[in-house]
Amino acid sequence: MNVLVYLIPASLLLGGLGLAAFFWTLKSEQYEDPEGDSHRILSDRWDDAPPEE
């Protein structure tokens, strides 16, 4: 049962990472335009290089 000492924190950490990623997507407004995003994937506009910031 000693394995639990590693496994439980590991599972919580991984879950927490997922949660943090979710927070990030939310903060960076990635749910603003689901319809547009599903179409943007077909656009080849930034295929060669990302937009300059």
Added chain:
Amino acid sequence: MGTPISACPACDAAPLAEAQAGKGYRGNGAEGQRVLLSLPQIYCAACISGVERSLASQDGVRSARVNLTLKRATVETDPGVEAQTLADYLTGIGFEAYELDPGQLTSTATDKQGKDLLMRLGVAGFAMMNVMLLSVAVWSGATDATRDLFHWISAAIAIPTIGFSSQVFFRSAWSALRVGRLNMDVPISLAILLALGMSIYETMHSGEHAYFDAALSLTFFLLAGRYLDYRTRAVARSAAEELAALEVPRAARVIPGQADEQVAVSDLSPGDIVRVVPGARVPVDGIVVSGESELDRSLLTGESLPVAAAADSIVSAGEVNLTGPLTVRVTAAGRDSSLHRMADLVAIAETARNRYTSLADKAAAVYAPVVHLLALAAFLFWLWFSGDWRMAMNIAVATLIITCPCALGLAVPAVTTAASGRLFKQGMLLKSATAMERLAEVDHVVFDKTGTLTEGKPALDALSNHKDRDVQVALALAEGSSHPLAQSLTHAARAAGFQPAEVTQVREVPGRGVEGQWQGKTVRLGRAEWLGANSVGQTATYLAVSGARPVAFTFTDALRPGVVEAITALKAKGMGVTLISGDVPAAVADIAGRVGISEWQADTLPEDKAEYVARLGNAGKKVLMVGDGLNDTAALAAAHVSISPASALEAARVVSDIVLLGKSMEPLAAAIDLSKAATRRIKENFAIAAGYNAIAIPIALIGLATPLAAALAMSTSSVTVSLNALRLRKG
């Protein structure tokens, strides 16, 4: 490799625009401004990049971003770039675009609320999954120290999560309790808190059953329902706001010795002089200083005949100037204008309607006491029977949890989301949460005439009744005017193949008509009084050739498409249909005859309309009011449920529960059917939830419920209810 044929012609123009765009413009350092454009026609990937590239190629544009969900573009520009110029440019290259008034769009505030809900939902989901994993270990036989450890970890996850995610329910429950009411959130909060409290107690005493997973999945499922509900309303609200934002309220202020200045209506103050050009809507209440014209008051009063206006005439905001330019001295603008005062009246009428109890509230009113009494009875019985208060408490809590209020919480939002999505596709925008339920109850429909049953646009009656020569002269004169009657005449005569006669020196006399010279004689087309003709008591314009008797060209308001179909369908459902209008009896009788309504009233004042609707309501009828004018707003607010077309005045749209986005009235009958189907689904969902409870409650009461059983009951009932709601999207 050939170029594929594009479904979106304007998109083909995009690469060209991009070639001009160069590296992209990053601004000139000055504080930029944000411009919002509505793009009703865009739908494809190529449209997105086409619009963005084309906009970026324009001078002064820093960046452009299209939102396809909202069909809207946000453009960052240098100060001084006119939104109208960008909109015209886009329309010119094939993307229909309109300027939006950012002041009317409060989407940032609503987004915040949506994000907040989504974040709570995400946290609840994360916690639920982790605790569920630990629970599976417990269910599959973990004992003693291992079980206690798992319970403790679960508690460590569940306590902060409940504190964060369930706040939504606690707040709502508390605000209901404080005013002595019960809503759905009261049993929900109680179930969550009791489950959590008892689980902590059990964990501290190395108990066998802990309900952390149940408390969390309850939170998760209910938040999902809450979020669905929010989305539906947010989409409707943003579309409604967009309709309002399309009318950018601007006025041309006259400054002596200078060019007119374009200002926002809200910046005008009494005493200012504004210019109203033909075709524009009067922005303020005021008194005409100079100019002669005719005013179309149909949106305010329902009158289909234009009214003459000259110096010292009183004009109201919302009237449309038809022929000549007018300068108007402002007596009241913005919030003080008659348009806005009407909106206040409506606010009073609306509070009366808010007393409607939704199906969900009705269900909660039955559900909450029954469940609480059952749980209390179980507690008292087991306490008396076994004397073990801990066991009695366990059973009572299991009863509360297993009665799955989460299916009830999802029963309504899942259905309204599916149904309002379908209504939106048919061109109807649901603004109010309970509009669907109220629409399903309707048994009497009251229509307004001008602008609702009719298009509010006159169409010329049979040309063949006139001599060809008259038509040719009238056509020549009518082409010199932008008056709606003249334009309609031009359209009809051209369509019938007529050529204009040789009329010279055509000039428009504001407020009266058009005048010219034909074969050495003065010819006039215009108002009866101007020509000395006898009025025919119907919308008409008159042609006079000097020396001859004036001839009348009569017009009839064209019916809105789909009206006859809609009314036939409504009557087939056995509903009463009434036409009520502020117009003269002859015009109302004519339209009533054409659409097949036998019951009609003419010459009604706004108060009469509201009173008529209220009287029907008192007689036990559930009235659906369909109207578009300012004179309808009080009646719209007094009705059980109300619909207005997108062309309606903003005040009318605001009080309506549903806005008809398309031109056709035909979806009306189908919408009533759909709302009935939706209400049926909601009731079915309640029945499903009740069915689960009928099985689960006895099990819980005799003390056989385990956390596993609770989790199963909760998930299956929530999923069944959602699937049942999805059936609405088909067929």
